[in-house]
Amino acid sequence: MSNGTDVSREKLASDLRVVVADAEELLRATAGQMGEKAVVARERIEESLRIAKDKLSRAEEVMVDKTKAAARATDDYVHDHPWGAVGIAGAIGLVIGMLISRR
Secondary structure, three states: OHHHHHHHHHHHHHHHHHHHHHHHHHHHOOOOOOOOHHHHHOOOHHHHHHHHHHHHHHHHHHHHHHHHHHHHHHHHHHHHHHHHHHHHHHHHHHHHHHHHHHH
């Protein structure tokens, strides 16, 4: 999974948390509205918020699990191929050094 995808998923999750919090605040602010339509709308919104929270929680669990799996795979690779890992790290350091020295 690319780093850009991880960042966009984290941003999406963060934005969804903000929307849920804002919706909950709106529900609290309109709690005094007693019209029948308002009650029905509040119930639908509360159910939608509950579903969104559940989905967000599951998505966060999946992201954490995938991150842990990637870390385990990286750790296993480094333990199985220590000199290869050193070579890759050295090559990356060389490329970054060359890019920095250009400026």
